Structure formats: C-alpha cells, structure tokens
Amino acid sequence: MQHAFSVDTPRPRGIETRRKKYEKKLLSALFALAAVSGLAFAFSACAPQDELQPEGHTHEFADAWSADSENHWHAAVCGHDENDGLAAHVLENGVCTVCGYTVEGTAGLEYALSDDGSRYTVSGIGTATAANITVPSIHNDLPVEAIGESAFEGCTSLKSVILPDSITAVDKDAFGGCSSLETVYYAGGKEDFEKIDIGINNSNFETAEIIFDYRPQF
Numbered sequence: 001m002q003h004a005f006s007v008d009t010p011r012p013r014g015i016e017t018r019r020k021k022y023e024k025k026l027l028s029a030l031f032a033l034a035a036v037s038g039l040a041f042a043f044s045a046c047a048p049q050d051e052l053q054p055e056g057h058t059h060e061f062a063d064a065w066s067a068d069s070e071n072h073w074h075a076a077v078c079g080h081d082e083n084d085g086l087a088a089h090v091l092e093n094g095v096c097t098v099c100g101y102t103v104e105g106t107a108g109l110e111y112a113l114s115d116d117g118s119r120y121t122v123s124g125i126g127t128a129t130a131a132n133i134t135v136p137s138i139h140n141d142l143p144v145e146a147i148g149e150s151a152f153e154g155c156t157s158l159k160s161v162i163l164p165d166s167i168t169a170v171d172k173d174a175f176g177g178c179s180s181l182e183t184v185y186y187a188g189g190k191e192d193f194e195k196i197d198i199g200i201n202n203s204n205f206e207t208a209e210i211i212f213d214y215r216p217q218f
C-alpha cells in the first residue's frame with residue numbers, strides 16, 4: 001500500500017504562514033496593550049495620592065520626631081507624604097521639651113570651651129555674616145554662658161542679636177564698635193538681664209533696645 005504523501009511532501013506552507021502572521025499580530029497587539037497600560041500607570045502615578053491609597057490603608061508613622069526650625073512631627077513611613085502630631089516646638093532654654101530639638105546658633109560663630117570643660121563662651125563672629133546673630137543656649141550639648149571678650153568687636157553690620165537666658169556675662173569689648181546694633185532679643189526677663197555681668201566698652205549693647213522674654217526662637 002502506498003502512502004498518500006511521501007516523506008518529502010512539502011508541508012502546507014500557506015497555513016503555517018497565515019498562523020505566523022496571526023501570531024505577529026497578536027504579539028504586536030499585546031505590546032500595544034502593555035504600552036498603553038504603562039502610560040496609564042504613569043498617569044495614575046501623577047494622580048492625587050488619596051486615589052492611590054488602597055481602601056482601608058492606615059498610615060504608619062515613625063516613632064522618632066522629625067523637626068525643622070519651627071515644628072516637630074512624626075513622618076509617615078508608608079511612603080505617603082503625611083505626618084502625625086505636627087506642632088510648634090515647646091522651647092525651654094533653647095531646647096524643645098517634646099522632641100529635643102535644639103535651637104541652633106548662627107552658623108559660623110566661634111566658641112571657646114571653658115577650662116573645666118563644662119560650658120562655652122562665644123569667642124568670635126567667625127564666618128557669620130548675618131545682620132542678625134542668634135546665640136544658642138546649647139552648643140555641643142553644653143550651655144553657652146557668655147559672649148567672650150571682643151567676640152563681636154567691630155562688627156558694624158550687626159543690627160540685632162538673639163540671646164538665650166543661659167548668658168551670664170558679656171565680656172569687655174564683646175560688642176565694642178558694633179555701631180549698627182539696635183536690638184537685643186533676650187529670652188529671659190528684665191531681672192535676669194540685669195544680672196548679666198557686662199564688661200566695659202559695650203555701650204552699643206547697653207543702649208540697644210532690649211526685647212525681654214523673647215520666645216519665637218527659644
């Protein structure tokens with residue numbers, strides 16, 4: 001009995017070719033779909049975050065505080081731009097009693113550690129160039145207790161200074177020649193201010209307007 005087709009009989013190429021064309025079409029359709037859904041995803045990423053949050057999502061917040069110069073808060077750790085407990089610092093002597101944030105002094109000020117290593121004196125204006133200088137109450141975890149001799153001497157651009165009530169002394173010439181000094185913002189009351197030991201040649205400091213109980217920074 002003869003086989004209907006020999007081994008060499010050509011395969012029905014026409015059908016094969018049509019199938020390949022169909023597969024190609026299917027593939028390109030799939031690619032197009034993928035591209036479109038990719039675009040849709042890209043667009044949805046720009047949608048307001050509320051729409052992206054799954055139903056019933058509860059934000060998770062860090063235990064640690066985040067802080068800027070005015071406020072503290074717990075930042076979300078779930079990837080959302082949310083916060084919990086945002087509030088202004090509760091400052092006491094330059095340290096927030098809630099989050100531990102410490103008011104920073106103007107960058108560039110120079111400090112000198114006392115001989116017994118227990119406190120700091122502002123020893124110079126350093127690279128600070130601002131017209132308003134903030135003296136912190138704490139530097140390197142130690143109290144800042146004095147404006148040292150000649151610390152700001154000759155700083156004619158200095159218009160105002162913010163002083164913590166940790167300051168007990170303004171040494172001689174500390175503000176000597178500070179001819180533009182107009183205002184001293186002091187964190188303590190009048191009685192505390194009058195206890196500050198002010199050395200000679202600080203007339204610009206003594207004739208400046210003193211704002212007592214200055215709170216925003218402390």
Ligand SMILES: [Zn+2]
Pocket residue numbers: 057058059060076078079080082
């Ligand atoms: Zn969240």
Ligand SMILES: [Zn+2]
Pocket residue numbers: 067071072088089090096097098099100101
């Ligand atoms: Zn705080």
